[in-house]
Amino acid sequence: MKYKVLGKTNIRVSSFGFGSYRVTSDSRDHYKALRLALRSGVNLIDTSSNYMDGKSEELTGLLLESEPGVRREDLVIVTKAGYIQGRNLDIVNRRASEGNPYKGVVTCSESLLHCIHPEFLSDQLSLSLERMKTAYADVFLLHNPEYYLSYTTGLDQNTLRKNFYAGIKEAFEHLETEVKKGRIKYYGVSSNTFVEKPSLRNFVSLEMLHTIAQEISADNHFAVVQMPMNLMEKNALVNYNLQKGEKSTLRFAASNNYGVLINRPLNAISHNAVTRLADFRASERNDYKHLASAYETFRKMEDNFRNFYIHEINVTAQQKETFLKNLNLTVIIRNSMSALTAPNQLTELYDYGIQPRLNLITEFAQSVAGDDASFGLKMNEYSRQLDRLITIMHNLLAAEANRRNSKIHSVLDNYLPSDVQGFTLSGKALYMLSSLPQISSVLVGMRKASYVEDVVSVSDLEPLPNPEEFWFMEK
Structure with missing residues (x-):
């Protein structure tokens, strides 16, 4: 397994992280997959309070509690807060019915709310740490704060953005206090719209977040960002949406020493459809x-x-x-x-x-x-x-x-060394991402042992010498 430094945190992380979006403490297979990943050199676990209604975090806690060979200090645990659904929704609704509602709650639908208010974040962190059986999270991320921009109505664009970034600043100031308490080491933001055009209503500007963090303190702990990227969705690198069109989000993050986590490396969303970047086995030929x-x-x-x-x-x-x-x-x-x-x-x-x-x-x-x-x-x-x-x-x-997929294989093979050309499509996709020096760790859903093995197969490869050639040349 190759390792990189997670930006200014100086934490050493595996080039591939265990993505926990669909794992649960109810599944023995998920437990075995996580254990195998850690034994294979993966040291970063990415989870969230809303993943599988909290049971994803519980899986991490179960493993820490049950595996004597796994030491907390050897792991880098990243969790998030912001979404309100399932058990969280019950908590929020109960408080509201008691006349003590959380401030700053945005309604997305009957079954989904969103909030990054300090009081909510504090309570969510407490619940997350309890589920994960740990005293601290290495990294705590605001989870898709752009929901405020997407679902808040009745405001003009300027007022909307002003209020949004004021809310971000308030959240950052609170998270600095959590660092002082020792409940988190660093904090950051996970956003699907970091990579979009600035004109988009729900665009989140990393440049603005950087400015806010610097206003709070030159010695701030805003250190990690997470965003989507894959063979078909390249905006993180190729969309020059910051510094008046001079830098992409990925380049801006690298130039300011932010740790970068990439999600959805194998699930590309295009034209409202999801393309799985993987090869598939068939048991027989059918028509x-x-x-x-x-x-x-x-x-x-x-x-x-x-x-x-x-x-x-x-x-x-x-x-x-x-x-x-x-x-x-x-x-x-x-x-x-x-x-x-x-x-x-x-x-x-x-x-x-x-x-x-x-x-x-x-x-x-x-x-x-x-x-x-x-x-x-x-x-x-x-x-x-x-x-x-x-x-x-x-x-x-x-x-x-x-x-x-055969067409994608053909394109990729033009840029890959001969010893990698025989790999699976998912292996090639992960290798292309991990070769980019701006990326600290690629988060991969590893619900099955076979998924872990696929990741391990490319984890020791030397990165491509000119990885950006593919990303800028191929559409």
Whole structure:
């Protein structure tokens, strides 16, 4: 594993960090993946109070508590605050109902609020440290403060920005007190709009944040920024949006010795669609005739189940309505097909749209089947046909994604040494990012051991001698 210095913090961090956006303390696989990453040389963990409703931070705490070989002083823990959803939303709503609301709360939707007011940040940090079983965070980031700019209404642009940066200054001043208390070592900002055009309504200027921090103290602890960047989203480096068009955000950060963390290195957002920068494995070759046949077989089986439970099972009307509401997997699959472009999207659909309903179908059916031995056989066949349909869909999506990826491979290979040209697309994408000297650490979602292994495969490579050649030459 290669290591870099995290800007003016002088903290030595692994060139790849463990991104914890979708990991949870409920998963043994996630625990094993984090443990493997640390054993492989990763020393930076990036998490947030809202990731998996706090269970991401709890995973870090669980590992610190359970692994005697893991020492807190060997880790660099980065966490964030700002989002209000899930358990945080309950806390905020309860305070409001008691007549003691947090100040500075911005409403984004019924289920999502946002806040960076000092009192809120203080309470959030306390909860984060408790979940992570640690006395301090190495880095504490304001999480996407641009939500204030996006969702505040009734103000002209000048007033909006004036209020926004006043709120940032107030937050920074508070975080300096947290440094003095020893609860954090450094602080910073994670923003998706650092890299955008200054004319954008919710643009966050690193130049302005730098000025604010200097106004507070020349010896301030504003030291780390986080932003998105990948093979398709290059603005962090190529969009000269600061110092009157003289520097990009990445160059400005480097010239002022800020540590830079890169997120979404493998998930590119373009035209409101997400492209996964990875190769995919297919278990067999399938065509659309296979898909049509598997879909029709599963549809008929689901119809038979529906008719059986409507006419044969003696349950209440409410029970029947609940059951039939979930016995609609063919509809969910059919309505989703046109939007799926890669196997990872299918996995999301299965994990969050299909599997929960399948569990409810199975539990309900078992509860009313009694000792009917034939039910088990029917349910097994139903699950088997669903698995067959999902497998064919995966194989077709994998083949199509890999065909698209072949073009990206061809472009990248023009800039890569021969010993790297055989790597996976994700490996190449990560290598291209980590080769940029302005980047301190690339944050990678490593929910599985195989993801950790993919990162490790490129972690010891020497950086490209002229990495910017690709970033500026290729669109």
